[in-house]
Amino acid sequence: MRWPIVHTLWKKEMLEMLRDRRTILIMVLLPLVLYPVIGIITSQAQSAHVQKLQASRLRVGLVGAALPAPLMQKLLRNNELEHIPPYASWKERLAQKQLHAILDTTSPSIPSTQSASTQQAAPPKSPSASLPSMRLTAPPPYTIRVIYLSTWDASRTASQRLQDILREFHHEALQKRLQDYRIAPAFVQVFTIQTQDTASAQARGRDLLGTMLPLLLIIMTIVGALYPAVDLTAGEKERGTLETLLTAPITSLEIVTGKYITIFCISLTTGLLNMFSLWLTFSQGLRMLTSNRKLAIDMTLNLQHYLALIGFLALIAALSSAVMLSMASFARSFKEGQNYTTPAYMLCFMPAFLATLPGAKPSLTSAMIPFVNVAYAIKGTIKGDLSLDYALLTVFSMLVVTVAFLRLSAMIFQNEQVLFREGDISWRGLFSQNSAHPQPLPSISDTFFLLSLQFTLFFYVGLSLQQRNIAFGTAITLWGIFLLPAVLWARTRHLDLKATFRLQPLPLQQLPPILLIVLGGLPLVLILTYYTSMWLFPDWLEFARKMNESFSLKSFGISTPVFFLILALSPGICEEAVFRGFALSSFRKRLSPQISIALSAFLFAAFHLSLYRLLPTFLLGLVFGWLCWRTGSLYASVIAHTLHNALSLAIGLFFAKTALARSLDQQPALWWLPLGLILFVTGIVWLHRIAPPPQSAKTLLSDPHT
C-alpha cells in the first residue's frame, strides 16, 4: 500500500464530500442547529403550556352535598363550579372535556372505629401527664373524591390544583379545630419527614447524561457513516466514475483505504459535533429548567471525560464506517445501497439500545459484543464507574470486528462480480472464485453458513442436552452437531470429501515430531494460559476449579475408557474435521496460510464459548492448524488433538495427587517452560524438515489422484 496514493484518494474524496450539501447537512447542520432548536422550542412550548394550564379557570363539577362555605370560596376564586346531580352522566362530561375535574362527596365516609362525635380522649398513661380528661367533639370526617382524566393534561393539572386547594383548606380547618381546644399544632404531629439526596449536583448531571448520551451518540455516528459510505461506493458505481478509478494504476486496497478513511473522518466529525451540540443543548435546557425550580444538576465534564468520549466515538466511527462500507459496496445504485445499509444500521444500534436501558448491567461478556460494549463504556465513562478491564476489552473487541469488516470490504472491492455485475447478486459467487468449474473445495461462504448452523444447533440444542446429561450431551454435540452437518454439507454441495477434509495418509515417520509437539505444547499452553489468565481474570482459579470439576469422571458418571472416548477421541475427530478440515480448506482457497490458520483457530476458540478459554484454545488451534497444513493431512491434527486432550484428562484423573501433576495443573511451575519449549521447537523443526512443502489448495485439486 502506498500511503501518498491513499492520501491523494482521501483528499479527493473529502473535497467531493464536503462540496456536497447533503454531507454538510447531515454532518454539521443537523447536529449544530437541530438539537438546540428542537430543545429550545419544545422546552419553551412545554413551559408556556404548563403556565397556561396553571392560570386557566377550571370548570369543576360538584356531586353530592355542598362543601363548607370557606372551602367553596377558595374553590370559586379562580374557577367555575357546577353542581351536578349524582345521577348525571358525569363520566361522559369529563370524557367530552366539558369539565376539567369533578369533586364527589357521595363516597362513604372513612369507617371509624369509634364514634367521632363524642370521643373520650384516653387519659395519658404516663404519670407525669396528669391532665384532666376532656371531651373532644368533632363532626365525622368525610371523603372528597377528585375525579379526573389522566390522559388529558388539563384534567391532570386540574386534579393537582384541586388537591392543593383541598389540602390547604384541610390544613387550615385542622389548625382551627386544634386552636378551639387550645392544643398546640405540634401535638398532632409525631414527626416530620425530610429527604436528603447525597448525590452531588455533578453526579446527578452525569447520571442524566450517561443515560441519554450513549445511544444518541452511537446512532448519530452510524448515521454519519451511512451517507458517505453509500455515496462513495454505490453512488460512484451509479455515476460511472468507479470504473475510471479502477483503471488508474492503483490497487483496490488503496481505493478501499482511501474511501474508508474518508467515511471514518466524516462519521467521527458527525459524532463529535453531535456530542458537543447535545451536551450544549442539555446543559442549556437544564439551566432554563432549573432556574425556577430548586433542582441542582450540573452537567460539566472534565478533560478526561472528553478524551475518553472522543476515543470511544472514534471506535464507533471506525466500526460503523467499516460495516457501512462493506454493506454499501454490494450495491449498484444509491437506492440499493440504502437498502443494504438500513438493516445494518438497525443491527448496529439495537444492541446499544438494550445496553442503555435502565437497570442493564455490564458483564465482561458484554464487553465482547460490539456497540453494546461502547454504549456501556460511554455510560461508565460519564458516570465514572468504568473499569479498566472493561474499557480494554471494549477497545479490543471493537478493533477486531472493525478489521474483519475492513477485510470484507477489501474482498468485495477486489471482487469483479460485485463491481461490474449486471444482474442480481449471487452470494455463492461473491465468496467463491469467478470460475466455471465446479467447486470441489468449500468456499468461505460455505464455512460461514455451516458454522452459523452449527453454532445455532450447539447453542440451543447441544448446551441444553449437556445440561441434562453431560456425557451423552457432549457426545451428541460432537458427532451430531459438529461432524454430521459438516459431512452432509460437503455431500450436498458435491464437494470433494477427500480434499475438503484433507484425508491424506500421514507417513509414520511424521508421528514422532507430532508427539514431541504435543508433549512440549501442553506445558507451554498451560503456563501461558495460567499467567495471562491470572492477570486478565481475577476469578481465574475459581473458573479452573469448576472446569476440572465438570470435566471429571464423577460428573460424567461413566467408565474411564468411555470418558476418554468422549472427551479425547471424539473432539479430536469431530472438531478437527470441522475447523481444520472444512474451514481451513475453504480459507486456503483465497487466503494465505497464516491468515487461514489464524482464522480457523479463532473460530475454534470462539466455539468454546468462554472468554476464559479463548486464549488457550486459540493457541491450540494455531498448533493444530499448522500441523494439518504442514503435513497436508487431517490425521496429524486429529492425533495431536486427541493426544492433547487425553494427556490433560489423565493428569487430572490419575496423577492429581502427585507433585509432578500439581506443578503442571493447578499452578504450572515455570521450570516446565524451557523443557516444554525444547520439546515443542524440536518437534516443529523436525516436522518442518521431513514433511514435504505443503501444496496449495489449487494444486491439491489439479492432482488427478485426489
Add this chain to the structure above:
Amino acid sequence: MEPTISPSTEPSKTNEPTPDPSKTNEPTTDPDTSLLAPVSENIRQDAAPWCFRIRDLGKCFGAHWAVRNLSITLRHGEVYGLLGPNGAGKTTTLRMIAGLIEPDEGSLQLSGVDRDAAPLEARKKIGFVTGSTGLYQRLTPIELLHFFAKLHEIPEHEAQRRIDELVEALALHSFAKQQAATLSTGQKQRVNLARALLHQPTLLILDEPTAGLDIISADFILQTIQKARKDGRSVILSTHILTETELLCDRIGVLFGGKLAQEGSLAQLFQTTQTHSLAQAFLKIIQQADPLAAPHASAHMNHTTENAR
C-alpha cells in the same frame, strides 16, 4: 492454459534488446513535445514490432464463456476497430485489456510489460474511455486532471505542464474551472479523453466513446483519436457507428459469441466477404458465424448505412 510468454523468451527475428519497461513511460525530454507526446522512439524500434498483444484471452461468467481464445496484436500507431453485435463480448474484452476484470485464461503484454507480472505498470500504459464513463460531479476538470496525475505519480511541474497542454488541445478553457455536474455530455467526454491522455499511454481503449454525442462533439473526439494515432499510440476502438470504423481503423476485428469471427483491413474484409460496404461485410460475417443470428444481410441495411455515410 498456455504458459505466459514473457517478451524475453519470445523468439524475435532481430537481436535487438527488448525495451526496458521502466523507460517506456518516461516523459520525453524533447522540448517541443506536444501533450500528445509521441511514444518514445525506443519503443518504435524495439525488438517486438507490436505494441500490444493478447493471447488466448478468455473470460467466463458462471458457466458461460463470454470471451474465449481471443488473440489480438497491435502495432504502434495502429487503430483497431472491434465490431460485433450486442453481447458479443466487446465490453468484456476491453475491460479485460484495461485490467478492470481479471481474465480466466490467456496473457496480455503491453510494450514489454506482462500484465500478470506487473499489473500496475501495465495500467500506466493504458488510457481508458467509455461512453458511460462518469466524471466526479463536484470536481472541476482541472482538479480531476490533477487528481489523476497524482495517481499516476506524475511529478507536480510535469503534471501542470501536461494539463495546460491538454486544456489547450482539447479546448477545455471555457469550463476548466466549473464543477463537472454543470458540463454538457460533449464537454464531459472531452475531459474524459484528457484524463485518458494525461499519462501519455501507449494504448488507448475506447469503448463507444462517441455514444450519445452530437456530431460536432463526436467529430472532435475522432480528431483527437487521429492525433493520438499520429503520435504513435495504438488505439482499440469499439463502436456501433460503422462510418467511424471505416474512417479511423487500420484493421477491423469482428467479434461474435466471444470469438474473433474475422479480422483484417477494410479491403481484406471486403475481399473475403465479397461485399462493398462494411455493413454488408459485417452482416455476412455474422451470418457465416451463425446463420440464425443475422438471417438476411439485407439490401435495406446496406441502404441505411450508405445514407449515414
